[in-house]
Amino acid sequence: MTDEQSGAPQPAGGNALPCAVVRKRRTNVSLIWLVPILAAVVGASLVVGSWLQAGPDITISFQSAQGLTAGKTPVKYKDVVIGKVDKIRLSGDRSHVLVKVALEKSAKAFATKGTRYWVVRPRIGLGGVSGVDTLFSGAYIGADTGDSNAPEDEFKGLENPPAVTHGEPGKSYTLHADDLGSLDIGSPVYFRRIQVGRVVSYQLDKDGKGVSLAVFIDSPNDRFVDASTRFWNASGMDVSLGANGLKVNTQSLATVLAGGVAFQDPGGPHDTTLAPDGASFRLFGDETTAMAPPDGEPQYIRMRFDQPLRGLAVGAPVEFLGMNFGRVVSIRMDYDEKTQRFPFIVGAVVYPERLGQAHDKLLALAKAQGDNADLSHMVGKLVEHGLRAQARTGNLLTGQLYIALDFLPHAAKVHYDPDAHPLQIPTAPGSFDKLQQQMADIVDKLDRIPFDQIGNHLNDSLASLDATLKQVNGKTLPALDDTMHDARRTLGTANDTLSADSPLQQNVGQTLEELQRTMRSLRVLTDYLGVHPESLLRGRSADPQPLERKPTAPVHRSQP
Numbered sequence: 001m002t003d004e005q006s007g008a009p010q011p012a013g014g015n016a017l018p019c020a021v022v023r024k025r026r027t028n029v030s031l032i033w034l035v036p037i038l039a040a041v042v043g044a045s046l047v048v049g050s051w052l053q054a055g056p057d058i059t060i061s062f063q064s065a066q067g068l069t070a071g072k073t074p075v076k077y078k079d080v081v082i083g084k085v086d087k088i089r090l091s092g093d094r095s096h097v098l099v100k101v102a103l104e105k106s107a108k109a110f111a112t113k114g115t116r117y118w119v120v121r122p123r124i125g126l127g128g129v130s131g132v133d134t135l136f137s138g139a140y141i142g143a144d145t146g147d148s149n150a151p152e153d154e155f156k157g158l159e160n161p162p163a164v165t166h167g168e169p170g171k172s173y174t175l176h177a178d179d180l181g182s183l184d185i186g187s188p189v190y191f192r193r194i195q196v197g198r199v200v201s202y203q204l205d206k207d208g209k210g211v212s213l214a215v216f217i218d219s220p221n222d223r224f225v226d227a228s229t230r231f232w233n234a235s236g237m238d239v240s241l242g243a244n245g246l247k248v249n250t251q252s253l254a255t256v257l258a259g260g261v262a263f264q265d266p267g268g269p270h271d272t273t274l275a276p277d278g279a280s281f282r283l284f285g286d287e288t289t290a291m292a293p294p295d296g297e298p299q300y301i302r303m304r305f306d307q308p309l310r311g312l313a314v315g316a317p318v319e320f321l322g323m324n325f326g327r328v329v330s331i332r333m334d335y336d337e338k339t340q341r342f343p344f345i346v347g348a349v350v351y352p353e354r355l356g357q358a359h360d361k362l363l364a365l366a367k368a369q370g371d372n373a374d375l376s377h378m379v380g381k382l383v384e385h386g387l388r389a390q391a392r393t394g395n396l397l398t399g400q401l402y403i404a405l406d407f408l409p410h411a412a413k414v415h416y417d418p419d420a421h422p423l424q425i426p427t428a429p430g431s432f433d434k435l436q437q438q439m440a441d442i443v444d445k446l447d448r449i450p451f452d453q454i455g456n457h458l459n460d461s462l463a464s465l466d467a468t469l470k471q472v473n474g475k476t477l478p479a480l481d482d483t484m485h486d487a488r489r490t491l492g493t494a495n496d497t498l499s500a501d502s503p504l505q506q507n508v509g510q511t512l513e514e515l516q517r518t519m520r521s522l523r524v525l526t527d528y529l530g531v532h533p534e535s536l537l538r539g540r541s542a543d544p545q546p547l548e549r550k551p552t553a554p555v556h557r558s559q560p
Contacts, residue, residue: 055083055103056111060141062157065097067121067139075101075117075141082107082143099157101141111153114146118158160185163200169219172200173275175231175261177283180211182235182259189215190234190262196221199261213283215261225263228270231281232290235259266291296353298326299375301423303389303403304334305344307430312391312401318348320405326350328403347422348403376418379425386411388428404430 065088067073075083083103091098103110121139141157144165163186164172180202189197197217205212217225261283265272275281284290309331318326330347352359352375362378379387386407394402405425414426497504529535 055105055108056151056153057086058101058103058111058153058155060099060101060117060155060157061091061096062099062119063096063159065099067119068099068141069138073138073140075103075107075143076120077107077110077143077145082110085141099141110143110145111151112146113148113150113152115152115155116144116146116158116162117155118142118161120161123160163198164216168216170197170217171219171222171225171275171277172214172216173225174278174280175213175215175283176205176280177211177213177233178285180213181233183213183233183261184259187235188260189217190260191221191224191264193262196224213261223274224265225275225279226265226271227273227275227279229263229265229275229281230284230290231261231263232284232287233259234262234287262287264291293356294353295351298349298351299423300329301326301348301350301425303346303348303425303427305346305391305427306341307391309344309346309391309401311393311399312346312403316394316400316402318350318403318405320350320355321407322404323354325354325405346403376420376423379423380416380418382407383414383416383426387425389425390428390430392430 062068068085068088070085070088073085074081075085081104083101085099086102087100089098089100090096118141119139120142142161144162146166164170183199183202185199185201187199188195189199197215200214200216202211202213204210215231263281312328312331314328314331316328317324318328326349328346328348330345332345334343334345335341336343355362362381366378366381386409387405388408388411390404390406391401392404394400408428411428416426417424496502
């Protein structure tokens with residue numbers, strides 16, 4: 001093709017180079033590019049939608065990651081999934097694990113202060129079995145929100161599920177005890193042997209002298225807790241042996257195994273004001289102590305005993321006129337240089353308010369007399385009337401002792417100092433100690449008896465008696481035998497003489513007949529003289545002639 005044919009412009013010279021000619025072509029887009037474009041748009045929309053729907057990310061620390069899997073383990077609240085575990089890693093000091101959780105946007109309220117997280121897995125304990133459903137579905141993280149709205153993204157997970165979830169109806173109370181006993185988180189709380197709550201937590205007091213427990217009473221049973229309610233540890237069994245036989249008392253089988261708490265109102269009039277949420281109560285060791293009248297302020301007293309106190313132990317009761325007044329808290333030995341003896345110093349805690357009206361009247365009497373209304377001055381008046389402390393035997397089988405405060409009518413006068421601290425109570429030997437002293441005196445008297453001399457004299461007396469018996473057997477008994485033979489012959493003769501056929505018996509019979517006739521004549525004479533006393537002077541008159549009897553005429557009776 002020539003330049004003319006091509007239509008390209010020619011340069012002026014003959015040897016000029018040809019010029020390039022630019023021609024415009026029409027382009028067409030292929031439909032195959034629509035697929036990746038649409039995929040990119042859909043992906044971008046999904047990313048944007050996921051970003052818009054994503055909730056906050058939080059980090060939860062646990063002791064271990066047992067049962068947790070990144071990208072799989074869900075976070076649930078009331079069995080509704082509100083998030084998922086995104087990542088699990090160790091902490092910098094390797095003491096715990098950090099679990100990163102991606103919450104849903106609707107669950108942003110769980111990224112606030114007060115929210116609690118824990119791992120729900122199968123747990124078997126004395127308090128029961130929990131998390132059984134996770135045997136098939138796997139472990140998950142449970143959540144419970146709080147009341148705060150302040151944002152938070154780092155949380156410390158609970159190692160055990162909380163006993164009470166947020167918003168559960170009921171009230172929480174604090175119980176103070178000397179020790180925890182067999183109680184644990186989840187231990188039941190009973191009212192009239194019906195479970196109405198549970199123990200939710202416990203901790204040592206700041207001074208380390210006790211334990212504080214938090215219990216939760218479900219609604220509507222929390223209305224039974226008032227200002228006078230008494231709580232006691234119902235763990236185990238209470239076994240008592242009395243006049244009515246053996247008694248075993250327990251709340252339920254669960255309290256025997258896992259422990260438990262029970263509460264009830266005291267008898268008689270009391271304050272029925274409902275206890276507010278968070279109120280504090282004392283946790284007593286048993287029901288008997290809990291339902292007893294209030295002890296009031298304790299008082300410390302000290303007693304000095306000169307006799308041994310074998311059988312007295314810490315915790316032994318202190319009784320006033322047979323009523324439980326306190327308990328022994330210390331027993332220690334002392335040394336007295338003057339008497340060269342080892343007395344015992346017994347310390348006890350007593351509760352004067354246990355005396356009830358007696359304490360109130362003594363207090364009022366002390367105030368009326370102008371004395372100090374304290375225990376020391378009130379006891380001083382009682383000491384003047386013979387109040388003494390004695391160590392008495394409480395059980396003859398075990399030999400256990402207790403302290404008895406009683407009035408002794410012939411107690412010796414003692415010096416009492418009402419200003420002494422602590423309060424000193426004078427003592428007196430107990431009845432058993434007196435019995436031992438009397439037995440010792442009897443043994444001393446028996447030791448002073450000359451048993452050897454008495455034995456020697458007794459031997460001499462027995463020898464003399466033996467000689468006398470030999471003489472009796474050799475001489476006296478044969479002579480006595482002859483005498484008895486003569487006596488038998490004499491009695492035989494007397495028997496023959498007194499027989500019915502003997503002349504003596506016949507003469508005696510005739511004599512008695514004559515005497516009988518004489519007595520009869522004498523009776524006739526006395527009868528006659530009684531009728532005719534003049535015969536003593538005139539003599540007996542002649543008997544009158546008998547009268548002739550005339551015949552009588554017959555009597556005729558008329559016939560009817």
